[in-house]
Amino acid sequence: MLRPTIRRRILGIALGLIVLMAITSVLSTVMTKRIAHQLDELTTKYVEAYGHLARMNVRSLEQAVVVRRMVIARMQTPSDKAAFADQQILYEAKGREIDQEAQAARVLINAIINDPTTVSDDAKLGRIDNRIETVTSDLRRYLDEENKRMWPQLDAGNMPEVRASLVRADALRDEFNRKIEEIRQDMMAQVRSDAALTMRDQQRAIAISAIVTALAAILGLTFAVFVSSGIIRPVRRLLEGTRAVEAGRLEGSIDVTTRDEIGQLTAAFNNMVEQLRLKERLRETFGRYVDPRVVEGLIDQRSLTTGAGERRVMTVLFCDMQGFTSLSEGMTPQGLVKVMNHYLSTMSGPIRSHRGIIDKYIGDAIMAYWGPPFTEHGEQARLACLAAVEMADRGTALRKELPELLGIRTVPSDCDVRIGVATGEVLVGSIGSEFMMSYTVMGDAVNLASRLENANKIYGSHALVSEPAITAAGDAVESREIDRLVVVGQTLPQTVFDILGRKGELTESQLALRERYAEGLAAYRERRWDDARRAFHAALEAVPNDGPAKALARRVENFQVNPPAADWDGAWRMDQK
Incomplete structure (x- = not known):
């Protein structure tokens, strides 16, 4: 089993934070891609389908203009068959463009319906698709029938009937435009709905990302605090023990609660304290036989020779x-x-x-x-x-x-x-x-x-x-x-x-003693024995039991009887230790 070292703990904290960051990043990426896909669907399908429907109206109006040009070309004298033929070709092209726009809108709507990754109102979109198909086929059929009736009347010069036919064609086209406009409005409602849904999902993604980031931060900090506290607590105990030793308190020891480097350091600290206790006991023991400062100096070997x-x-x-x-x-x-x-x-x-x-x-x-x-x-x-x-x-x-x-x-x-x-x-x-x-x-x-x-x-x-x-x-x-x-x-x-x-x-007596004794000592060294004897006796009057005054007084009395040698220097020589 691997020993949990401080390095592994720190690496564990780092890896844990990296994993949390990776999870947050992946989740944010997924939500961002989903929002991006919804935005892409909104811009490339919903809005484009609405644009095709709007162009159907334009193409219908353009086709109506072509019909009138065709009528004008046939009404000329002589009839401008070439212009009529060109406008007829243009008429058919406009009809095909209407069909193409309708088909393009239907393709986009069906793509929205068939996309399972996005949320959409498929029922409404399906109805819009059916309505586009119905309106387009009806317009084509009715206009073709009306044109078939109008061209023979135009060739026959029956202008009242031609004008009536144009009125009916315009009415059909207005009905077509009205229906297309309704479909456009419904499609616009779907566009707005999808835009609102996309904005809601975007806000939700932001909120979820913020919540996940906060949770990751909380989990990371909790994990870091949990792991770091496992490091800090024994370090604090070690610091308190060090301060106790610094203050001279050697009676305690620190519990080893980890197996990492701090645990090893704590065990080494306990061994050190035990050695200090032993050293202190030696100092206390030998301090009773040898001065403690000498014992300390000999143990430390720093200041003593x-x-x-x-x-x-x-x-x-x-x-x-x-x-x-x-x-x-x-x-x-x-x-x-x-x-x-x-x-x-x-x-x-x-x-x-x-x-x-x-x-x-x-x-x-x-x-x-x-x-x-x-x-x-x-x-x-x-x-x-x-x-x-x-x-x-x-x-x-x-x-x-x-x-x-x-x-x-x-x-x-x-x-x-x-x-x-x-x-x-x-x-x-x-x-x-x-x-x-x-x-x-x-x-x-x-x-x-x-x-x-x-x-x-x-x-x-x-x-x-x-x-x-x-x-x-x-x-x-x-x-x-x-x-x-x-x-x-x-x-x-x-x-x-x-x-x-x-x-x-x-005291006054001691001061007098010192003064009289000094006088006697000076006279003694000058061999003025009488003066010396009087001074020493005066000293004894000040302090009767003064030993030195008694000793010098006896010595003076002895020297008066047996004077010292001529080369006497005033010093007394001890003859025994």
């Missing part, structure tokens, strides 16, 4: 909770998982909301990064610093929630969130072995962020940020310079900043 990697400037963040490990000792596995999930969810929220990529969880530590292609280069540091501010705020709230989660009265005072942020050039790409790969970042900026997170223990701070990161963040956050620090693994000192909060949200 999946080969040897490349160097880019990125911003890296490390987060850890100090004292969490010892705090979780003695907990059941189920309780530990519950607390860990709550803690990691709390700390991961600001990263995700600020478009950061969570690279991995390392115990209770979090590593995240910002940068192309996930965030624009000019906003990566700003987003990371804002995320650090929110994470520090959530860390404070988390301390209040932990006792209830752990089932204890209070948490140790050293249990707090530590954050390190650094911006710099890193190696980014799929890194790992032939058995397992991870899309991650590596480099000095990663190490620095990790060291800064750990350095919070030294300074008693919450979020330490490198100078490139705080510079790139611009005026998004309020910060203060903490120290110049040489972390483990590096030889050059890094200027380190502490994030105090969002732009414009510092």
Whole structure:
């Protein structure tokens, strides 16, 4: 069985319309031929027969004139026999012409009667034929008898009798003309009747042609609509399905209702949607283990470096909770998982909301990064610093929630969130072995962020940020310079900043703290230990529990007892990671 293709359907529509057009054309041709035949009969038979009858009258009058010429020729003295003979010949010729005209009219009338393809009043036409025959034969007989009586009287010179004979002949001829005129009138009535019938048939043919054309158009349009709707309906369903997929709705499928190319396309579309659903499930599944944007990039392989990697400037963040490990000792596995999930969810929220990529969880530590292609280069540091501010705020709230989660009265005072942020050039790409790969970042900026997170223990701070990161963040956050620090693994000192909060949200105490701390830091680097100690104590008066001020105040007191070397550059060198 042939598969109904769109091409066959379109050809079917075309052939159907052609057949309807052919039927209409044939019907119109038949009706036109019939009308043409009726018109031909009207003009070549009816009208011609009427013309023959009219010429019979003319020939009769001409014959009467010839008779008088014959009489005049015989009445001359001496008698003009030659002229008489010529007129006699003409008389007989006119008689034959009358017979010919009558015969021609009868032939045409009988042709009309004998034509079965046209409608005519055969009875009336038959009577007209009989009347023509009767009138013609009677005229010929009566005139011949009258002439036979008139010529001997003319030769005898009996003029009164000749005139009487002429009067009788004229009366016979008038009677003949009257009868012929009646026949002509009847024939004219038949002409008019046939003309009316032809006009009626013509109008009927026009009406039938119009009706058939309209029916053909309606049938053609109905057939075309029926066939085209069979094409359009599945196309519309396919279009609606495409729009649903475009809008992200992948739960449905389209019923395959045809076996043509659209049916094949619909089946292919359903297969495509099924693959998209599978791909979406993969994204949702792996999105719980790897950031969905990384999953999408790795699947699409358009924007992520999946080969040897490349160097880019990125911003890296490390987060850890100090004292969490010892705090979780003695907990059941189920309780530990519950607390860990709550803690990691709390700390991961600001990263995700600020478009950061969570690279991995390392115990209770979090590593995240910002940068192309996930965030624009000019906003990566700003987003990371804002995320650090929110994470520090959530860390404070988390301390209040932990006792209830752990089932204890209070948490140790050293249990707090530590954050390190650094911006710099890193190696980014799929890194790992032939058995397992991870899309991650590596480099000095990663190490620095990790060291800064750990350095919070030294300074008693919450979020330490490198100078490139705080510079790139611009005026998004309020910060203060903490120290110049040489972390483990590096030889050059890094200027380190502490994030105090969002732009414009510092209290008077925090503003005073930042100002006093800056004064103390400047005196500290110039070895003005007394001035530095007074400034740091003033900072502690503004904010009594400020960790960096306490740490620097202790360091100043130590340097007053044990001054640094003469080549001291004001930087603090960490001796442990």
